[in-house]
Amino acid sequence: MLKVEGLNVRYGKSHVVFDFSVEVEDGKLLAVLGRNGAGKTTIIRGITGLLPGASGSVSVGGRDMSGWPAHRRTRGGVAYVPSGARCFQNLTVDENLEIASHANGGDRGWTKKRVWELFPKLEGLKNNMAGGLSGGERQMLALGRALMGNPRVMLLDEPTEGLAPVLVQSIGTLLGTLKSTGVSILLAEQNHQMALRVADRAAFIEKGRIVEVLPAARARDSEVLHRILGV
Amino acid sequence: MTPGQVLLFAVGGLANAAYLFIVAAGLSLVFGALRVINMAHGSLYMIAAFVTVVIGNQLGAGLGFWGGMLVAVAVAGAIGGVVEVLVLRRVYGREHLVQLLGTYAVSLIIAGAVRIVFGANYRTIVSPIPGHLDLGGYSYASYSLFMIAAAIAIGCAVWAMLYRTSLGRNIRAAVADPDLLNATGVNVTRLYTTVFMIGAALAGLGGSIVAPSQAVGSSIDTDVLVLAFAISVIGGLGSIVGSAVGALIVGMVISFGLVIPATNPFALAFVFIIMTAVLIVRPRGLFGLPES
Amino acid sequence: MTLVPRSVRPLVWVALALAVTVVVAACGGQPSGNQSQSFKGTKKVGYSAPLTGQSALYGHAVSQSLQLAADDINAKGGVNGYKIEMDIQDDGTTVPQAVSNTKNMILQDNVVALMGSVTSAQCLAESPIAKQNKVITIDATCNSWQLTMQPDIVNPYWVSIVPNTYMEGTAAGRLAAKLNVGKIFIVSPKYLFGISETNAFVAALKKANSSTQIVNDPSTWYVPFPTNPRWDSTINAIQAAKPDLVYSNIFAADQINFIKQALAVDPQFFVKYPMTTLVSVDELNSLGSQYPEGMHAYMRAPFFALQTNNARLTDFISRYRAKYNNEYPSDWAVMDYDAFMLWAQAANAAKSFDADQVIKQVSGHTFDSLRGYKITIRSDELQANVGETTGTTTSSGGTYPFPVLKDVTNLKGDDLLMPLQMVNEIKGNQCDAKAGDPTTASFALCPSWKAS
Ligand SMILES: Nc1ncnc2c1ncn2[C@@H]1O[C@H](COP(=O)(O)OP(=O)(O)OP(=O)(O)O)[C@@H](O)[C@H]1O
Ligand SMILES: [Mg+2]
Numbered sequence A: 001m002l003k004v005e006g007l008n009v010r011y012g013k014s015h016v017v018f019d020f021s022v023e024v025e026d027g028k029l030l031a032v033l034g035r036n037g038a039g040k041t042t043i044i045r046g047i048t049g050l051l052p053g054a055s056g057s058v059s060v061g062g063r064d065m066s067g068w069p070a071h072r073r074t075r076g077g078v079a080y081v082p083s084g085a086r087c088f089q090n091l092t093v094d095e096n097l098e099i100a101s102h103a104n105g106g107d108r109g110w111t112k113k114r115v116w117e118l119f120p121k122l123e124g125l126k127n128n129m130a131g132g133l134s135g136g137e138r139q140m141l142a143l144g145r146a147l148m149g150n151p152r153v154m155l156l157d158e159p160t161e162g163l164a165p166v167l168v169q170s171i172g173t174l175l176g177t178l179k180s181t182g183v184s185i186l187l188a189e190q191n192h193q194m195a196l197r198v199a200d201r202a203a204f205i206e207k208g209r210i211v212e213v214l215p216a217a218r219a220r221d222s223e224v225l226h227r228i229l230g231v
Numbered sequence B: 001m002t003p004g005q006v007l008l009f010a011v012g013g014l015a016n017a018a019y020l021f022i023v024a025a026g027l028s029l030v031f032g033a034l035r036v037i038n039m040a041h042g043s044l045y046m047i048a049a050f051v052t053v054v055i056g057n058q059l060g061a062g063l064g065f066w067g068g069m070l071v072a073v074a075v076a077g078a079i080g081g082v083v084e085v086l087v088l089r090r091v092y093g094r095e096h097l098v099q100l101l102g103t104y105a106v107s108l109i110i111a112g113a114v115r116i117v118f119g120a121n122y123r124t125i126v127s128p129i130p131g132h133l134d135l136g137g138y139s140y141a142s143y144s145l146f147m148i149a150a151a152i153a154i155g156c157a158v159w160a161m162l163y164r165t166s167l168g169r170n171i172r173a174a175v176a177d178p179d180l181l182n183a184t185g186v187n188v189t190r191l192y193t194t195v196f197m198i199g200a201a202l203a204g205l206g207g208s209i210v211a212p213s214q215a216v217g218s219s220i221d222t223d224v225l226v227l228a229f230a231i232s233v234i235g236g237l238g239s240i241v242g243s244a245v246g247a248l249i250v251g252m253v254i255s256f257g258l259v260i261p262a263t264n265p266f267a268l269a270f271v272f273i274i275m276t277a278v279l280i281v282r283p284r285g286l287f288g289l290p291e292s
Numbered sequence C: 001m002t003l004v005p006r007s008v009r010p011l012v013w014v015a016l017a018l019a020v021t022v023v024v025a026a027c028g029g030q031p032s033g034n035q036s037q038s039f040k041g042t043k044k045v046g047y048s049a050p051l052t053g054q055s056a057l058y059g060h061a062v063s064q065s066l067q068l069a070a071d072d073i074n075a076k077g078g079v080n081g082y083k084i085e086m087d088i089q090d091d092g093t094t095v096p097q098a099v100s101n102t103k104n105m106i107l108q109d110n111v112v113a114l115m116g117s118v119t120s121a122q123c124l125a126e127s128p129i130a131k132q133n134k135v136i137t138i139d140a141t142c143n144s145w146q147l148t149m150q151p152d153i154v155n156p157y158w159v160s161i162v163p164n165t166y167m168e169g170t171a172a173g174r175l176a177a178k179l180n181v182g183k184i185f186i187v188s189p190k191y192l193f194g195i196s197e198t199n200a201f202v203a204a205l206k207k208a209n210s211s212t213q214i215v216n217d218p219s220t221w222y223v224p225f226p227t228n229p230r231w232d233s234t235i236n237a238i239q240a241a242k243p244d245l246v247y248s249n250i251f252a253a254d255q256i257n258f259i260k261q262a263l264a265v266d267p268q269f270f271v272k273y274p275m276t277t278l279v280s281v282d283e284l285n286s287l288g289s290q291y292p293e294g295m296h297a298y299m300r301a302p303f304f305a306l307q308t309n310n311a312r313l314t315d316f317i318s319r320y321r322a323k324y325n326n327e328y329p330s331d332w333a334v335m336d337y338d339a340f341m342l343w344a345q346a347a348n349a350a351k352s353f354d355a356d357q358v359i360k361q362v363s364g365h366t367f368d369s370l371r372g373y374k375i376t377i378r379s380d381e382l383q384a385n386v387g388e389t390t391g392t393t394t395s396s397g398g399t400y401p402f403p404v405l406k407d408v409t410n411l412k413g414d415d416l417l418m419p420l421q422m423v424n425e426i427k428g429n430q431c432d433a434k435a436g437d438p439t440t441a442s443f444a445l446c447p448s449w450k451a452s
Helices: A040-048 A070-075 A093-098 A112-118 A120-124 A135-148 A165-180 A192-198 A223-229 B003-034 B041-059 B064-086 B096-118 B142-164 B166-176 B178-182 B188-213 B220-235 B240-259 B264-281 C006-026 C056-075 C095-108 C120-132 C165-179 C192-208 C232-241 C253-265 C281-290 C311-323 C331-350 C355-360 C420-427 C447-451
Strands: A002-011 A014-024 A029-034 A054-060 A078-081 A153-157 A184-189 A201-206 A209-215 B132-135 B138-141 C041-049 C082-090 C113-115 C136-139 C158-160 C183-189 C245-248 C275-278 C296-299 C366-368 C374-378 C388-394 C404-411
Touching: A002 A040, A014 A029, A014 A040, A014 A054, A014 A184, A014 A209, A029 A040, A029 A192, A029 A223, A040 A054, A040 A070, A040 A078, A040 A153, A040 A184, A070 A078, A070 B178, A078 A135, A093 A112, A093 A135, A093 B166, A112 A120, A112 A135, A120 A135, A135 A165, A165 A184, A165 A192, A184 A192, A192 A201, A201 A223, A209 A223, B003 B041, B003 B138, B003 B142, B003 B166, B003 B188, B003 B220, B003 B240, B003 C232, B041 B064, B041 B096, B041 B188, B041 B220, B064 B096, B064 B188, B096 B220, B132 B142, B138 B142, B138 C232, B138 C253, B142 B166, B142 B188, B142 B240, B142 C253, B166 B178, B166 B188, B178 B188, B188 C253, B220 B240, B220 B264, B240 B264, B240 C232, C041 C056, C041 C095, C041 C331, C056 C082, C056 C281, C056 C311, C056 C331, C082 C095, C095 C113, C095 C120, C113 C331, C120 C136, C120 C158, C120 C192, C136 C331, C136 C355, C165 C192, C165 C245, C165 C275, C165 C296, C165 C388, C183 C192, C183 C232, C232 C253, C253 C281, C281 C331, C311 C331, C331 C355, C331 C366, C420 C447
Parallel strands: A029 A184, A029 A201, A078 A153, A153 A184, C041 C082, C041 C113, C113 C136, C136 C158, C183 C245, C245 C275, C275 C296
Antiparallel strands: A002 A014, A002 A054, A201 A209, B132 B138, C296 C388, C366 C374, C388 C404
């Protein structure tokens, strides 16, 4: 379970995220929705421990990780899939996966073999440089890399950005499968339809603050969705 | 020029290249991984040369050299660790000018300390590999051949470290995206310290290897830095292969350039002409990666 | 705009503070001075010293010697009633730093005299500054004859008490000629000193023994200075040329590196290819027992060859060693002690620090030298008739931790000085010379030389 309490993030003097507090139970998915610039990415990066200007507490499965550096949080089970399908471009596909494998939560036991099974296309490309992959392939690789760390919590920043509908579909399916293995997922998305299809709840963000948290079913045609996302 | 003489000058050029490469390898590694131009590289090299000579002579000239080398590499690596933690951490990601100033300050401190500890006199240690090889009427110093072999070994070792170990994989990943690497579970702060210590240890190894062939004095830090930077610029800062190629070009140009009457007056200038030409045509150097 | 970003400033300050501490500590603190003396005040004498860089070895010895000289003078009441303080600034053996040191010492520290720097390149740059500001320079190290004679360089306040390149090259040429060999290979640093001295060597050699052939092309005589510490190219060129004798005037770190690397190629290198070379106690001391025996050396002021029946020098050696860690005074230490004392004596005689007044007490006057003889400053070009010592390196049999010379000849300065007629031809611009290039001006292009 991921528990975030009173997360505040500042970039220098500008205060960007205000008192963000959520809980995501094991096997549940929280969609974080908001306009461009609302603060979704900042919230996620604040949870990863990558931002020096973040304060507040973060715990995973009851273990308090506040104050931990990013790499420890990752090893403690927090996987981050940044937006833009970021990969180590100068490393091979194979190395991109290898680099993330540190045995953690052995029961879920992700291996390269399982990633190849999940994304068969990647196996054929394993000796290619990640920089040469297509956007879709890179997104698969980014997801595969996150899984190699055997996460208990996954933080995904717009994983469907720029992908073809088929791929969006299969990523949705994958997230469903991951939930069923007990992973807590926090998903920032512009594609609210896809997000709300797999989400259990949705948090709406405006100017760095949560304005409302709704169960996914009610969020779908809520007033706040229309107001905030203009749909 | 007879074929025997061509061989003689070619081996001379190789020895020169080996000397430059041994010094530049660590410089290149550090720049490649940390994007920091380490002005204190020559200082670490100098400290190691002194330590090698002093400890080596203490242990008994000749074989004592190897003991001196061990201590010297450890000392250089340890100083590198301290410098990374105290200085470099504060300048990563800043403009190169800030980094130059920071590491230059370190080099001044080390230069001063070396003068206090070791004095102004040149020190020497006899070669641990005496003897020479006679071939076609000319003699070749065994130690020069050893230096050539050592340069090749160091080049291969650094390459293998970068491309065949998980440490090297992490270093390459850090070059591309240190943030992502951090979020992938790697302690990038510690990785940087490790890389800098390896770079420092390589500087130390260079100083040790060079010590028996030179007068070790308190200015060898700057003697070597100019040419080491020249080869790094030609080959591409940050590329080990580039450093090797750069060293070969410079070594050969100097060796042949100086003995041919027509080119003698321009031999050294030619090194810098090549450097300038490379900068104009390919600013990142022959094998360098563009800065992101 | 700030040049140094704020966050770096602490670092820079720490570095500066440490550097200052280091330099102060390295200078060994200030001498306590003689408390019973009362001085009218303090005056400074400047020396831009290569405490680092290619010639650090020399700068170290000279600085120590000048400090000792200043202490000695102050113990005797100073100069014109003033306490003299040495103002020694490191120039890293570079020309730009020597220039900026000289300006600092003259304009900020108001030095009353300067001691000449180590390399001729530095002196060439310092001389016009000293001349313009009317500060006397007593030079005991850089020795290109151009400094005191060539019209566009001459400085009326520049006094040389070191055998100049003409004198030294002549001594070396005669030494080599005596060996009567067939083939000579030349290696020399590519700047004013090397070119000037090599020209003199070749001229003297040709004059004394015309059958000798120089095997390497003149364009390969010179190596870049300061140079790459690897000497493969020169060593291999010698192997390829197989000369009977190598003539060199490379010095300090260059000579040590060259010798070490040549011996690694072949321990018999200098047996196969004996060498006539400029040497000082510093190179001998640095290489110690590794310094090859049988080298035909010419030296400017080796204490071991000059100390017999020379009480002043013996006393100097023991005081220098007592003060400085048992080090032996090098040629540079001996000559710069002379330089300082000569200036002090002349300034006292002039009862003034004014350069014109002091020069009057130098030009044509005679002084005692630590070298064991009297030296006279010839007024035509303010050059002292100092001698040169030649000999062959040999083990000192344990007396010193380095080799000394056997078959020593202490050549007399008067036998080496450039003939007056030639001096005047040079000063009068009567010699052919490539205009605008001091390094190509050769006395061998003077009418009197051509005639002889
Ligand atoms: N490094 C930074 N320095 C200063 N301000 C920043 C920085 N990164 C983001 N911001 C600001 O913080 C606010 C939140 O940005 P953030 O990237 O978190 O939004 P987002 O919701 O992820 O937007 P998008 O949907 O476009 O990705 C924005 O106003 C942005 O301008
Ligand atoms: Mg975003």
